[in-house]
Amino acid sequence: MHVLPTLESQRNALEKCTFCPKLCRSACPVSNAETRETLTPWGKMSLAYFTGHGDVPLDASHTDPAWACTGCKACTHACDHQNDVATTLYEARAAIMAKGQNPIGAARVVKNFDKHAERTRQAVAELGVHGSVRRDAATNLLTGCSYARATPREAKDAIFATSQLVGEPVSLAENCCGLPLLMAGAQEAFKAQAEKLAAELHGRKRLIVLDPGCAVALKVHYPKFGIKLPAEVEVFVELAASHVGRLKPLDNLPDERVRYHDPCQLGRGLGIYEAPRLVLSRLLGRPPDEFDYRREKAACSGAGGLLPSTMPDVAKRIAKTRVAEHEEGGGGKIVTACASSLLSFRATAVEPVEDIATWVAKGLGA
Ligand code: SF4
Ligand code: SF4
Numbered sequence: 001m002h003v004l005p006t007l008e009s010q011r012n013a014l015e016k017c018t019f020c021p022k023l024c025r026s027a028c029p030v031s032n033a034e035t036r037e038t039l040t041p042w043g044k045m046s047l048a049y050f051t052g053h054g055d056v057p058l059d060a061s062h063t064d065p066a067w068a069c070t071g072c073k074a075c076t077h078a079c080d081h082q083n084d085v086a087t088t089l090y091e092a093r094a095a096i097m098a099k100g101q102n103p104i105g106a107a108r109v110v111k112n113f114d115k116h117a118e119r120t121r122q123a124v125a126e127l128g129v130h131g132s133v134r135r136d137a138a139t140n141l142l143t144g145c146s147y148a149r150a151t152p153r154e155a156k157d158a159i160f161a162t163s164q165l166v167g168e169p170v171s172l173a174e175n176c177c178g179l180p181l182l183m184a185g186a187q188e189a190f191k192a193q194a195e196k197l198a199a200e201l202h203g204r205k206r207l208i209v210l211d212p213g214c215a216v217a218l219k220v221h222y223p224k225f226g227i228k229l230p231a232e233v234e235v236f237v238e239l240a241a242s243h244v245g246r247l248k249p250l251d252n253l254p255d256e257r258v259r260y261h262d263p264c265q266l267g268r269g270l271g272i273y274e275a276p277r278l279v280l281s282r283l284l285g286r287p288p289d290e291f292d293y294r295r296e297k298a299a300c301s302g303a304g305g306l307l308p309s310t311m312p313d314v315a316k317r318i319a320k321t322r323v324a325e326h327e328e329g330g331g332g333k334i335v336t337a338c339a340s341s342l343l344s345f346r347a348t349a350v351e352p353v354e355d356i357a358t359w360v361a362k363g364l365g366a
Contacts, residue, residue, distance in 0.1 A: 004052035004095035013088040014052070016081050017045030024075035024085075029300040030068050030307065033317040039068050041075040041085045048092035058096070064103045066092040067310040070318070071183065072264035072300035086305070093185030105310035106184040113181055113189065116145065121174040123148040129156050132163035132170065139166045140204040141236075142173040142197075142218075144211030145180075146339035154342065157361035158210045158236055164364040165243050166206065175200050179217040183306040187225075194227040201230055210236045210357065212266035212338050213304065219270065237266070237337050240360045241275035244282050247363030257332025259289040261322065262298035263341050276337050276356055283363045289332065291325060299325070303340035319344040326351060335359060 001008045022042040025031065031039040038047060044065045050056045051063055071086040079085075096102060109116075127133070127148060141162045147155040163170050178193030194217075201207060207229060209215040218233045240247070260280055266272050273295045280288040293299045302308070302318025323345060326334055334349070336342055337356040345353040 001052040003054040003058060004048075004092070004099070006095045006098070007048065007052040007092060010088045010091050013083055013085070014045055014049040016083045017042050017085065018049045023080065024078035027074040027078040029070060029072060029074065029302060029318045030311070030314060033302070033321065034068075034311070034314045038065050044068060044089060045085055048089065052092075052095065058099055058101055060101065060103070063096045063101050064310075066096055067103050067106055067306065068314075069305045070264065070300050070302060070307045070315075071305035073268040074264070074297075074300060077268055077296050090182060090185070093183070094187045097185035102185055103310045105312075106306060109180050109184045109306060109309055110186045110189065113193075116180070117176050117193070120145040120148055120176045123152065124172050124174045127152060127155055127159060127172060129159045129163070132159050133172060134169035135171055137169045137171040138205040139168065139170045140173055140201055140207050141170045142177065142207065142209045142211075142214055144209070144214040144339055145176045146213075146343065147210055150343055151339050151355065154339070154355040154357050155210070157355070157366060158357035160366050161240065161357060161360040161364055162208050162236065165239055165246070166208070170208070171204065173197060173200055177214040177217040179213055179221075180306065182217070182221060190221075191225045191227070194222055194225060198222075198227050198229055204230050206234065207231045208234050208236055208239055211340075212263050212269060212272075213340060216265045216269045235266070235270065235272060235275075237279065237356055237360075238272060238275045240356075241278045244278050247279065247282050247360065248365065249285050250283050250359075250362055253284065257289040257330050258284060259291060259326055259329065259332060259334050260294075261291060261301065261334055261336040261341060261345070262294055263336055263338030264298070264300050264304055266337055267295060267298050279356060279360060279363075280335060283359050288335065289329070291322075291329065293325075301336075301338075301341035301344045303338075303344040308344065315344065316348060320348045323349045323351065
């Protein structure tokens with residue numbers, strides 16, 4: 001790997017894909033939406049491998065495919081080796097970016113990150129929910145920047161619900177977890193941002209995380225960068241499920257389907273499939289409707305891995321495909337548990353799309 005030497009640690013994963021008969025090819029939402037061989041998991045991994053080896057030039061046509069991944073891990077689930085393509089491609093992004101090569105969308109994310117972080121701080125500061133927030137509270141809620149900035153109503157529902165569930169007001173983390181930087185390929189900047197959030201959380205006794213992307217960052221990526229947090233990370237929907245008996249079944253529900261969409265980071269990322277179904281079953285008085293592809297086989301919304309920044313049209317097509325599957329299954333409401341999925345579905349859907357935080361808040365009397 002003389003061209004991209006930091007990829008030496010990923011050699012095993014890269015070689016598995018490069019010499020594989022592409023058994024996972026039908027699993028990838030990106031190559032399903034944009035049918036190019038280079039966008040299959042095999043294509044993306046092979047190009048990273050060949051670029052690292054110096055077999056192909058270090059130019060955009062050979063390196064940009066490393067960013068054509070939502071991080072959904074559908075290929076990993078379909079792979080006999082459980083090969084971790086998403087994580088390997090994040091490493092490839094970092095190695096390629098270190099050589100000064102990256103797609104415009106990823107460069108823009110890095111360039112604008114300080115503004116993004118400041119806007120996130122401002123948005124969180126405006127999320128006050130009467131009686132539910134106290135700056136020095138021992139329990140901290142990290143809503144995530146997408147909830148705070150783009151879906152404040154759902155963020156407020158989560159604040160109210162968390163405060164009710166833990167029995168006291170919560171403090172709110174104002175720093176972004178840094179995940180956009182990691183997905184762009186800026187690992188040093190990601191580590192610096194992670195250290196800022198860890199410093200902000202110092203002394204807290206409980207850490208609740210709403211967005212599964214942030215939860216994966218804190219639980220999976222932070223330890224790899226040596227970032228220590230003051231308490232175990234609890235995921236909001238699991239907290240709600242652990243108090244399911246306190247949720248009041250909802251009255252006057254409209255007679256329509258309510259279909260749960262498994263967010264990739266919550267499902268394949270953290271292995272959480274039962275908690276949201278338990279919560280929705282309690283609130284609905286029956287199990288939620290399901291997509292044909294669900295749980296470990298759930299299909300991606302197209303919103304992860306910075307795809308909306310690097311390949312916005314492909315990301316939209318992926319979301320539209322999921323909404324079309326929902327409509328073919330009888331339509332109704334989609335409920336999900338991830339701000340990015342919520343936003344991408346809302347951008348395409350005529351059907352209503354809601355977040356599980358809203359349902360939990362209603363079940364607690366909001
Ligand atoms: S992820 Fe697994 S199945 Fe897919 S190309 Fe790589 S080794 Fe083959
Ligand atoms: S993680 Fe998802 S988007 Fe990325 S290569 Fe695998 S299937 Fe495709």
